[in-house]
Amino acid sequence: MTTTKPVVRSAAVYARISSDVSGEKLGVTRQLEDCQKLAADRGWTVGEEYVDNDISAYSGKPRPAYARMIADLQAGVRDGVIVYNLDRLHRRPIELEDFVTLCEKVGVRDVATVTADIDLGNDDGLFMARIFAAFAAKESGRRSARIRRKMEQNAQNGLPHGSARPFGYEPDKVTVRxxxxxxxxxxxxxxxxxxxxxxxxxxxxxxxxxxxxxxxxxxxxxxxxxxxxxxxxxxxxxxxxxxxxxxxxxxxxxxxxxxxxxxxxxxxSGRRAPRSYLLSSMLRCGKCGNPLFSQARYDNDPPTRRYVCQKGPDHGGCGRLTVVAEPVEQLLTEAVLVRLDSTALADTLSGRIQNDGHLAELGKTLASDQVLLDELAGLYADGSISAREWMAARNPIESRIRDTERSLSHATETTAIDGLPGNGAAVRSQWDGLSIDRRQAIIKAVLDHAVINPGQPGARSLDIERVRPQWRL
Ligand SMILES: [Zn+2]
CATH class of the missing domain: 3.90.1750.20 (Putative Large Serine Recombinase; Chain B, Domain 2)
Incomplete structure (x- = not known):
């Protein structure tokens, strides 16, 4: 069949490292050796070995060496392909179709495998290749079903799962520490x-x-x-x-x-604070800088709502500052409404609106970083990278995502006060009728946070000097 064809002058040898549990555990060295031997048998000269280090072509992960080989075939630098088995080359039938189309286009007819001789140049060969590809795709699906079944089986047998050591047990997750x-x-x-x-x-x-x-x-x-x-x-x-x-x-x-x-x-019986704290997450302790938490004091009736600096495991504040909620809420609301009418705010806002193109940029950055994180998680999940490498790569991306989210929320929160600047008086007249969510959104758009300084012990009313607003706008 191959007698009329010119001999291959620069073949591509393709190998892929795979963690195929069920199949023959075939090291990449062995794959390459067998391919080189086949090339020698046929009298083909090998131009380059392309080796990808991925686990399953089925995952759809990019394969850099494969991409390079395709580019070289396209450029006419390689005129034949040798691979150990077709399942090393493709796992999804669509990839095979793309490959065949490319081979037809650039006139590459010599595709040899160690396990089966496939001639893509004739219909029989193509038919065989398609069957192999369809079979490989099914195998891949079956493999994940096998993993799932294994997990079910472990569960039924009461065997442990997960990677982290549970508190109380040794790393084998079975022996009690x-x-x-x-x-x-x-x-x-x-x-x-x-x-x-x-x-x-x-x-x-x-x-x-x-x-x-x-x-x-x-x-x-x-x-x-x-x-x-x-x-x-x-x-x-x-x-x-x-x-x-x-x-x-x-x-x-x-x-x-x-x-x-x-x-x-x-x-x-949880003493969960009713959602009546207008300044939740917006106040900070003037002593230690920690956020203040809302807390009611139940020895009065009705209970006194307060913002307090909390110490202890979940909060980590100094625990030495308290302010009664109502006067500080009134004061800051008034300040926000006055601020809505200030020219400084109108100027800042018009500057913000001109920056709206910036929003789209931020959105794109966020989306692409999230894709990156997903890909990394995929690499870790299938064992291509270690947990240490995963974390090292993940940390800078996550901190960039936090920064972007912060900028995004800054930029978008100003929409909460669309049409309000210059209308402080009108807002004031409706204020009590607005929902707490709406009031919070308006305040948050203008106020970044306020620092609450310590007060005089025993003072009966709120000293204005204790409240230091940091304006966002
Ligand atoms: Zn504190």
Whole structure:
């Protein structure tokens, strides 16, 4: 069949590293050796070896070496292709079609594989290649189904999953780490006795017990640990407890029920502040700079709403500053309304509007960074990069995303006050009828934050000097 064809003068040898679990584990060296041997048998000269280090062509990830080979074929630099097996070349039938189209266009008819001789130049060869490609695509799908089934199976057998070491267990996730198990038992006992998560987190942090990652405890992490089915020896799969686990329990099932009952009771009586704090997230402590949190004081009726600097595991403030909510809200509202009428604001706003093209740019940056993050996660998920490399690459992107989001929200928040500048008086007359969300949006558009300075002990009214607004506009 090949007798009439001119001999290949510069073949491309293509190899791909794959973590094919089921198939023959074929190292790339072996692939290349076999391809070189085939080239020698046929009397083809090899121009270049193209090697991609990806796990599955099915994932649709870019393959730089493959792209380079296609470009070289297109440019006429290579006139033949040798690959160990067609599934190294393509996993998706559409890729094969593109490849065939290209070969026809540039007149490359010599495509050889070690495992099966395919001549794309005739219909039989093309038919075979298409069947191979369709088969490979199906195999790829089957492989992910196999992985999923394996996970289900692990769950049914009570085997552990996940990558992080759970608190209370050794890295094998099965052997109990006694030092941490003792801590869990004590926490569970204290929680059942009514101690709050905050107090328990303080206790852990003060006694130098860190989380698995070596950080301080927060009430959220603590709650997660205490309510996790794992410490009671239960295996959870997709949010459902499916049976006994293969590891030893640290607490009893009865203790687990008691902990859950505690959490449920606390949630029901939760002193969650009503959403009536106009300046949430907009005030800072004049002593330590931390944000102030809304908190009601229940020894009066009605309770006194206050903004306070909170210390402790979730907040980290100095805990030494409090301001009564109502006067500071009135003062800052008034200041915002006056500000809406100022010429300085009108000027800043018109400057902002001219910058609107900037918004589109920011949006694009954000979108492309998010794509980057997804791709990185994909590379990590299929083992192409290590966790360390993943994190190193991720951190700068994430911080850029935060910056962009900040700029975006700055730029877009001004839309909350479209039509309002110059109309402070009109807004003032409607103010009490506006929803708290709307009032908050208007204030946020103009005020970045306000620093609350310490007051005179025992002062009855709010000293205006205590409030230092930092205007955004
Ligand atoms: Zn403070």
């Amino acid at each position: 006694e030092s941490e198990a003792a801590v869990i038992r004590e926490m569970v006992a204290r929680c059942i006795a009514g101690e709050s998560m905050r107090s328990l987190a303080n206790w852990l942090n003060d006694s130098g017990v860190t989380t698995v990652k070596g950080g301080p405890w927060r009430t959220t992490t603590l709650r997660q640990t205490l309510r996790s089915p794992r410490i009671a020896g239960l295996r959870e799969h997709r949010g459902q407890i499916i049976g006994a686990a293969a590891w030893e329990p640290i607490i009893t099932l009865v203790q687990r029920e008691q902990v859950l009952a505690r959490f449920a009771a606390r949630q029901a």
